[in-house]
């Protein structure tokens with residue numbers, strides 16, 4: 001490999017990528033980043049309209065794109081999505097599991113229904129995505145790259161998000177176990193563990209039901225986040241999409257089973 005041209009290895013031309021959770025936040029930015037770097041991107045989300053919106057943004061920028069409505073907690077639907085992608089696009093090289101939900105409340109009051117719901121989406125959904133993509137990638141000479149989403153919540157402890165945190169800790173172990181088993185098939189499996197990112201998931205604290213922003217509440221949430229982060233800032237979705245692009249590309253060809261932490265230094269491992 002010619003080291004003077006390594007910048008080219010960050011491109012993903014010719015790769016077919018699926019981003020689950022592409023309708024919002026980090027998933028949308030990741031889909032746009034992958035398309036901008038040359039991939040054909042399938043934007044999948046439970047919110048089909050939102051996935052279509054992301055696909056339209058990619059299409060308007062001249063990228064190759066396709067949208068799909070899918071519930072990551074539905075194993076058959078995920079298997080079917082992966083099979084359809086291969087039929088329609090001739091392969092599957094990148095699978096990004098960003099789709100997730102949140103359950104909040106004190107540990108001692110955690111209802112079984114809520115626990116089941118978040119495990120179905122954030123934990124089992126990640127397993128199903130890994131299985132559907134991994135089975136296909138393992139049969140391809142080129143292998144592939146699976147990118148899961150953990151969180152700073154798996155590295156640090158915050159009040160009232162224990163159900164979310166336990167799923168995100170499990171995602172780290174899912175990533176390592178699969179990476180170990182499937183590495184010989186040239187399939188890489190890594191996780192991204194962001195710090196605080198302004199998205200639909202986090203703006204719930206300060207966006208009112210009518211869509212307007214409660215500025216005082218926003219400052220009360222974002223201020224301490226910045227203060228306790230070594231880089232004194234929070235992230236935009238694009239700050240995380242760069243990690244997805246790196247892990248999807250051949251620039252990370254020798255990296256598997258790892259957790260990449262774009263978190264401003266709030267947790268260091």
Ligand SMILES: NC(=O)c1ccc[n+]([C@@H]2O[C@H](COP(=O)([O-])OP(=O)(O)OC[C@H]3O[C@@H](n4cnc5c(N)ncnc54)[C@H](O)[C@@H]3O)[C@@H](O)[C@H]2O)c1
Nearest residue numbers: 021023024025026046071072099100149151197199200201
């Ligand atoms: N925002 C943060 O501060 C932050 C920090 C650490 C980790 N994360 C993780 O990053 C990932 C992306 O989060 P985000 O902040 O962009 O959230 P977001 O709420 O903006 O986007 C999540 C997307 O997932 C989709 N989704 C939810 N349930 C789904 C399901 N069952 N099937 C398919 N799609 C589903 C939603 O419709 C939405 O489009 C998540 O895994 C999240 O846990 C976020």
